Amino acid sequence: MRVLIATDTYPPDLSGSSFFADRLARGLAARGLDVHVVCASDTGPRTDVVRDGVALHRLRSVPLLIHPTVRFVPPPGVHGVLRRLVARVRPDVLHTQDHFTIGRAAVAAAVRSGIPVVATNHFMPDNLLPYLPRWLHAAVSWLAWRDFHRIYRHADHLTTPTRVAADLVARTGFEREVEPVSCGVDLSRFRTPAASATDPRMWARKELELPDLPTIAFVGRLDAEKRLDELIRALARITARVRAQLVLAGRGTRRAELERLACAEGVREHVHFLGFVPDEQLPAVYAAADVFAMPGVAELQSIATLEAMASGLPVVAADAVALPHLVSPGENGFLFTSGDVAGLAAVLTRILTSPELRDRMGAVSLAMASRHDQDRTLERFEEIYAAVSAGRGPAAKG
Structure with missing residues (x-):
């Protein structure tokens, strides 16, 4: 089966x-599918390369000014490029990951060519709104969801994590059925250390x-x-009782601001900014920790939290959106109310000061993560692709 993933x-x-x-893409290719991906160029100019068994069709891109960790494909000409690419690749199914520049053009090209469409949604306006003036939030959210409806109504099967x-x-x-399919996690990889x-x-x-030192x-x-x-x-409160440290792996727009805050809170020496960590080194980040914290309020699943659980870590997460789906309070970690810094500090301190609690919660996390085995995710998408490409409409489970 030939699959074109648009993202x-x-x-x-x-x-x-x-x-x-x-x-x-890499998982499906390893299972024997002919996988193509159309995405933004990582350097700017358009390129076609094969990596890890996946044919990458990278379109001309520019940096996204409001989000330096992402590149952007300007819309002019993209619909024509996707029509030609779809005609050349001739996929059995298109699987789009979004409804933005590439996603919408890919869906339009697939519909035009009679190719079935699978659509996965990772989007919620909350990922965008912090970069806009507050007075625009309601209008932008409404427009963003209307745009989502307009593009995703063409899909033969829809999923979200x-x-x-x-x-x-x-x-x-949105009146169509949307199937939950976990993003999945490679269980063996995060137990390697x-x-x-x-x-x-x-x-x-x-x-x-x-x-x-005890590590968050x-x-x-x-x-x-x-x-x-x-x-x-929260770390400033914790270090008043426990000599602990916070490790932040990743990059983004708020690093300088967070560094200044750590200085102002008197914990700069206890906060370690690792910057971007290559995928092959991520297991070491989780292995170094005693507890994983996810205070984000715009998570439709959180791959990082799944990876932490697969590493056998307790999890402390905000009681927001889909994070409660991964945390059973008192079993594999704790939830806290976003904004409650004292509450966040209290539950982190409780875990850091109790090796027995940490080990018990970590074991439960690992058991819960087993339900999100990446192989199950890949198998389910293969079933969906087979069903829609055979013209059977939305794919029944099992």
Whole structure:
């Protein structure tokens, strides 16, 4: 089967959608599918390359000024480029990851050519609104969802990572069924460090040149919707009782601001900014930690949280959107109310000061992560592709 994946964000862009599209493409190729991806060029000019068994068709791009971790494909000419690409590749199915410049052009080209469309939604306006004036939020949110409806109504089958995310789409008035399909996680990959040393935590800290201290980890973009200021303010409360450290892996628009905040809170020496961490080094980041924190309020699933759980870590997360889907309070971690810095500090301190609690919660996280095995995700998408390409309409589970 030949699949064309359309996505406006793809590595080295930093986003959950980007990482999912990359792992989906490589995973499907490893299972024997003929996989093509159309995405933004990582350098600017248009290129066609094959990487990890995946044919990448990278379109001319420019930096996105409001979001330096993402590149943008200008709309002029894109519809023509996608029509020609679809005619040349002749996929059995198109799988779009979004409804922006590339996604909408790819859907239009597929519909025009009679090619079935699978559409996955990773979008919610909350990812965009922090970069706009508050008075525009309601109007932009309404327009963004209307645009989503206009493009995704052409899909033969729709998915999104969680039931919460599917319900969110339904509340916008979208009347089509949306199936929850987890982004998935490679369970074996994130347990690898445990076999690398007698004490994997100490090994990982040495590998990352971190002090051997109780460690809170965050992996993701250092952007407004992640609410990392709350984590730094919480750390100031924690260090009054426990000599702990915070490790932030990722880059984003708020790094300089977060560094200034850490200085103002008196915890700069306890906050380690790792910057961008290559995919192959991510297991070491999780292995170095005692607890994973995700204070973001715009997560439709959170791949990083899944990876932390697959690494056997307790999770402390904001009680927002889909994060409660991954945290069972008191079992594998705790939820806190966004903005409640004291509450966040309290539950982090509780985990950091109790090795028994940490180990028990980590074991539950690992068990919960097993339900999100990447192989299940890949198998389900293969079933969906087979159904829609055979003209059977929306693919029934199982």
